[in-house]
Each structure stands twice: as structure tokens, then as C-alpha cells.
Amino acid sequence: MTIQDRSVGRPEPQPAIVAAAGAAEEQRFHPHPTLVLLLGSFGVFLVFLDGTIVNIAFETISHSFHTTTGRLSWVLNAYSLVFAAMLIPAGRIADRYGRKRMFITGLAGFAVMSALCGIAGDPNVLIAGRALQAAFAALVVPTSLALILPEFPGIRRHVAVGTWGAMGAAAAATGPTIGALLIEYASWRWIFLVNVPIAALVIVFGSRILHEAREPKSSGMPDPLGILLVAAIPAALSYSIVEGPTRGWSDPAIVVGFVLAAVLLPLFLWRTARASDPVMDLGLFRDRQFSLVNVATTLFATAFYGMLLSNVVFLQTVWHYSVLRAALASAPGPILVALLARTTSKLAGRIGHRPVLITGAVLWASGAVGYALWTGTKPEWWAHWLIFNLLVGLGISMSLPVQSAASVSTLPPARYALGSAINTSFRQLGAVLGISLFVAVLGTPAPSKVLQSFQHGWWLFAALSLASGAILLLPGFRRKDSSATPSASGRR
Numbered sequence: 499m500t501i502q503d504r505s506v507g508r509p510e511p512q513p514a515i516v517a518a519a520g521a522a523e524e525q526r527f528h529p530h531p532t533l534v535l536l537l538g539s540f541g542v543f544l545v546f547l548d549g550t551i552v553n554i555a556f557e558t559i560s561h562s563f564h565t566t567t568g569r570l571s572w573v574l575n576a577y578s579l580v581f582a583a584m585l586i587p588a589g590r591i592a593d594r595y596g597r598k599r600m601f602i603t604g605l606a607g608f609a610v611m612s613a614l615c616g617i618a619g620d621p622n623v624l625i626a627g628r629a630l631q632a633a634f635a636a637l638v639v640p641t642s643l644a645l646i647l648p649e650f651p652g653i654r655r656h657v658a659v660g661t662w663g664a665m666g667a668a669a670a671a672t673g674p675t676i677g678a679l680l681i682e683y684a685s686w687r688w689i690f691l692v693n694v695p696i697a698a699l700v701i702v703f704g705s706r707i708l709h710e711a712r713e714p715k716s717s718g719m720p721d722p723l724g725i726l727l728v729a730a731i732p733a734a735l736s737y738s739i740v741e742g743p744t745r746g747w748s749d750p751a752i753v754v755g756f757v758l759a760a761v762l763l764p765l766f767l768w769r770t771a772r773a774s775d776p777v778m779d780l781g782l783f784r785d786r787q788f789s790l791v792n793v794a795t796t797l798f799a800t801a802f803y804g805m806l807l808s809n810v811v812f813l814q815t816v817w818h819y820s821v822l823r824a825a826l827a828s829a830p831g832p833i834l835v836a837l838l839a840r841t842t843s844k845l846a847g848r849i850g851h852r853p854v855l856i857t858g859a860v861l862w863a864s865g866a867v868g869y870a871l872w873t874g875t876k877p878e879w880w881a882h883w884l885i886f887n888l889l890v891g892l893g894i895s896m897s898l899p900v901q902s903a904a905s906v907s908t909l910p911p912a913r914y915a916l917g918s919a920i921n922t923s924f925r926q927l928g929a930v931l932g933i934s935l936f937v938a939v940l941g942t943p944a945p946s947k948v949l950q951s952f953q954h955g956w957w958l959f960a961a962l963s964l965a966s967g968a969i970l971l972l973p974g975f976r977r978k979d980s981s982a983t984p985s986a987s988g989r990r
Contacts, residue, residue, distance in 0.1 A: 531649035535658055537704050538642035541605060543665040544696055545635040548612075549577065549929070550673035553807050554825050555686040557814045562686065563621045568740045571937045572625045574807070575736055575930050580632035582926035583729035586777060586919045587720055589640035593713035597641045601708065602701055604637025609697035616691035627690075640919060645708055674810065674832070678825030724777030727766040728923070732930045735759040739934040743941045782909065782917060786974030791851075791905040792924045797966035798859065798897055799928025801959040804936040805866060805890070808955050811940075816948055817877040827879055831865075831891025838895035843903055851904035852975045854896050859967030862893025866960035870953045893963070898925075908976055932959075 552559075552574060560570050592600040611631035618624040643662060650658045680688040738755030745752055770776045783789045813824035846854040868886035906917040939955045 531646075531658070533703075533707050534649045535646050535661060537700055537707060538601075538646045539662050539665040540696075540700050541601065541638045541642045541704075542662060543669050544605075544693060544700070545608065545638050546666045546669035547673045547676070548631065548635065548690075548693065549581075550669065550806070551677040551689050552577075553810050554674040554677040554821060555681055555689055556807060557811060558681055558686045558821060559624075563624075565621050566744075567940065567942075568744060568937050569621060571740055571933050573621070573628055574933050575733075576625050576629040577632040577635075578803075578926045578929040578933075579729050579733055579736075580629045581636050582732070582923040582930070583725055584633050584636035585639060585923050585926070586916070587725055588636040589644070589916075589919055590720055592637065592641045592644060594719075596710050596712045597644045598704070598708045598710045600637045601641040601645060602704055604634045604641065605697045605701050605704070607634030608638065609694045609701075612690045612693035612697070616687040616694075639922070643918075645711070648711065672832075674825040675829055678822040682820070682822040720775045720777045721769065721773040724766065724769055724773060727762055727769065728777060731759050731762045731766060732927050734762065736930050736934040739931070740937045743938050778920060779913075779916060782913060782920065785908055787908045787976060788905055788917060790969055790972060790974050791855075791901055792921055794855065794859075794966040794969045795901045795905065795921055796924045796928040796931075797962050797969065798862075798901070799925040800932040800935065801862070801866070801962035801966070802894065802898070802932065803929035804932030804955065804962075805959045807933055808936050808940070808952060808959070809869075812873075812952050816875055816952065819877070827883065828887065830884060831887040831894070834888060834891035835895045835898075838892070839899045842896045843899050846900045846903065850975070851900055851907065852970050854900050855904065855970055856967040858893045858896025858900065859963050859970075860893075862890055862897065863960040863963040863967075865889030865893060866956045866963065870956035870960065873952075875949050897966075901925075 556570065556574075559573065560567060563570070588600070588604075608631055611627050611634060615624055615627040615631060618627055646658055646662055676692075677689045680686075680692060734755045738752045738759070741755075742749075742752045767780070770778055770780055783792075809828055810824055813819040813827055814821065819827060842854060842858075865886040865888075868889065869883075872882045873886070874882065902918065902921055905921040906913075909917045935958065936955055939958060940951050943951045
């Protein structure tokens with residue numbers, strides 16, 4: 499009997515048997531959605547934790563390597579630059595080659611590069627490790643969300659997205675404290691090495707629980723030149739801002755950096771408009787609200803990340819707090835963010851994104867102005883720090899999570915994933931500019947001028963926050979959102 503004949507004469511399978519087999523198949527390949535949500539959220543927590551945990555170690559690493567603040571700023575900037583450049587391509591790669599595969603690959607690479615950072619004996623090795631770490635981190639973010647969304651019906655999907663997004667706020671809230679504990683009782687190297695066992699656990703469970711998904715029609719990696727330009731433009735600008743005060747603003751290298759950034763920007767726009775598979779869909783920026791929110795996001799992120807580093811350095815260098823005490827002194831604001839992020843998002847859904855975002859920008863700027871006016875060289879945490887820290891935290895809770903929602907709320911559901919990735923990229927670019935501006939404003943002042951340098955930074959960041967709110971006063975916001983619940987299969 500041939501292979502084709504072996505089924506002849508066999509009874510047709512009964513519907514009940516078929517249903518049971520289908521149920522078994524469903525059970526095997528579709529675990530409980532909560533497990534998928536937990537795994538995806540842990541992956542995102544790990545990635546965003548590394549965006550803030552290094553801030554608390556900035557001074558410690560600087561002393562360990564006996565290097566300058568300007569050079570060490572690239573430990574932070576390398577991560578943000580590569581993460582911003584690779585975030586959109588990472589989603590496309592995952593669509594093409596498999597979201598589970600790329601999620602696991604991203605975590606594995608992230609763990610290996612974390613180990614490299616942890617054992618680095620030279621600042622250049624640490625900077626290179628951070629850049630590679632960010633490239634793998636960029637794979638984790640879009641794949642985790644893409645794996646989570648299909649597990650939840652439309653009516654519950656917003657809860658899953660809210661939980662996934664809240665993990666980023668939780669990472670920001672706990673990152674400095676976790677980092678301080680590791681530095682206090684072990685070494686700064688453990689802020690990187692701790693990623694290895696956690697990533698390994700997520701990989702083990704993810705390999706067994708997650709199921710593969712891909713988009714057969716996805717084209718994979720978009721325009722490589724566009725990806726390179728996304729990273730090169732802010733890198734050139736950041737170099738000139740960071741090194742300008744030391745080398746002199748008329749130094750040829752500094753001038754070349756500014757000129758290069760100015761020349762590459764129109765080149766990027768030209769290339770993106772003409773590439774067959776561009777790295778960024780410029781058509782999205784025809785949506786007025788999408789454009790305004792992304793400008794506001796960049797301005798606010800510049801202020802937020804600049805002051806995040808500024809405050810930690812201030813507490814350690816001016817008030818002479820220990821690493822752990824500095825982290826605990828800065829913790830109330832981020833904890834407030836974690837507690838209020840979902841509440842402010844719901845409020846924005848009821849009364850509109852614009853009033854919440856503008857209020858958040860004003861509150862955040864008020865906290866920065868408070869630091870500039872009342873914080874002195876004498877440590878007075880209760881009287882001259884806590885209230886401003888809480889104001890800043892309240893402002894963040896009304897800004898970062900609401901910006902994410904506002905940026906995509908007027909886009910069609912199929913463009914939600916791409917819109918979110920672009921907004922996150924702009925936020926990371928703002929991080930690069932904020933850290934660079936802080937380093938440039940602080941410089942290397944004489945002991946009698948240190949407080950004044952920090953005050954200049956606080957005034958600058960307050961102005962940037964107010965500018966992010968002022969941008970939103972321009973016409974273009976819609977009172978009611980036109981988008982539906984985020985689509986599980988939205989193309990990037």
C-alpha cells in the first residue's frame with residue numbers, strides 16, 4: 499500500500515475528537531495570557547532599567563576609571579543613540595524572522611553585552627559594550643509588545659498595554675535605588691552583571707511558553723543608510739555640545755560636528771522620502787497632533803534626562819551624599835510616577851491629552867525652578883528638596899505616559915506600533931541631548947562656582963519643559979481620539 503492509500507477505509511474522525519485535538523493544540527501553543535504578559539513585561543523592565551540604573555553610578559564609574567565627565571557621558575549616550583536608531587528596524591526584523599526568536603535573541607545578546615560591560619577594564623570597552631547592549635535591547639521592546647497583544651481580546655488589550663507600559667515607569671522608579679544598593683554592598687559592575695541571571699530566567703521560561711509569530715509579507719531590515727543617519731546626526735551634535743566647553747566652541751572639530759549634524763539632517767529627510775523601504779514613514783508627520791507631540795516629547799525628554807543625571811550628581815558632589823543616600827533622596831518623585839501613571843492616562847482619556855500634558859510640563863518646570871531658587875550648598879532635604887522632587891514626579895506622571903498615548907491616538911490602528919516606536923525614538927534622542935547639555939553646562943567649575951553651574955542647568959531644563967508645553971498650544975489637537983484599541987498586527 500502506498501503512502502497515499504494508507505488512509506483508505508479508515509472512519510472519518512468524529513467532531514468531538516477533532517474538537518478535543520484542537521483544544522489540546524490550542525492549550526499547547528497558547529499559554530495563559532497573563533504568563534505572556536509577565537514575560538514580556540519583565541523583558542521591558544530589564545531593558546528600561548538599564549536606561550536609569552547607570553545614572554546613580556556615574557560618579558563612581560568616573561572615579562574608578564579616572565576619566566572625565568565628558569568622556570563618561572558616552573556610557574549613557576551610546577545606549578540612547580543606538581537604542582533610538584535600532585528601535586524601528588528591530589520591529590521590522592522581528593516581523594520578518596519571528597517575534598519569539600528575536601525576543602529571545604535580544605535578551606541573550608543583552609545578557610552577553612551586560613557581562614562585557616560588567617568586566618570592562620577600560621572606558622572604551624564599556625562604551626562599546628553599552629552600544630551593543632542597546633542594539634539587542636532594541637529587539638526586546640517591540641517584540642515583547644507584539645507577543646503580548648495577540649493574547650488579549652480587544653476589550654482587554656488596553657489593560658495589557660497599560661501594564662506593559664507601567665513597567666517602564668517602574669524601572670525608572672526603582673533603577674537608581676537598585677543601582678545604589680548594588681554599588682553600596684557590592685560594586686558598580688553588578689549594575690550590569692545582575693542582568694545576566696534575570697535575562698537567563700526569562701529566556702528559559704520564554705522558550706517554553708511563548709509561541710512564534712511573524713509577518714510573511716514583511717520586508718525585514720529597512721534602508722541601512724537611513725538607520726546610520728538616525729544615529730549619526732545626534733551623535734555629531736552631542737559630541738560638539740559635550741566637548742565644546744573644553745576644546746573651545748571655535749575648535750575645528752567642534753565646528754565640524756555642528757556642520758555635520760546640520761548637513762546630515764536634510765540628507766536624512768531626502769533619503770527617507772526616496773528610499774524604497776525607508777527607516778521612518780514621513781507620511782505619519784502629516785498628522786498634526788503626531789508631529790506636535792513628538793516635538794514636545796523631544797523637548798521634555800531633553801529636560802527630564804538632563805535633570806535626572808544632574809540631580810544625582812549634585813547630591814553626591816555638592817551635598818556629599820553617599821550613592822545609596824542620593825538614590826533614596828531622589829526616590830519619592832519616581833515612586834509617585836509609578837503610582838500615578840495609569841491614573842493620569844485615564845484622566846487624559848476623559849478630558850483630552852493637551853490639558854494634562856501642559857499641566858505636567860508646568861508642574862515639572864516649577865520643580866526645576868524650585869531647585870534653582872532654593873537649593874543651596876547646605877543639605878536641607880526636607881525643606882529644599884522633597885517638595886520639588888514631588889513636583890517633578892507629578893509632572894513626569896502627567897507627561898511621559900500621556901505623551902506615548904497622545905502620539906498615536908489620532909493614527910489608524912494599523913500604524914499604532916510604528917507610531918509608538920517613533921515616539922520612543924524621539925524620547926531617546928532627547929535623552930542624548932539632555933545628558934550632553936548637562937555635561938556642557940556643568941563643565942569643570944571652580945569649587946565656588948559649582949552651585950551656580952547646577953542652577954544654570956535647572957533654569958535651562960525648566961525652560962525646555964515649558965517649551966514642550968507651549969508647543970502643544972499650537973492648533974492641531976483633536977478633542978476626541980480617532981484611533982481604536984491598539985491593533986495586534988499593526989505593521990511597524
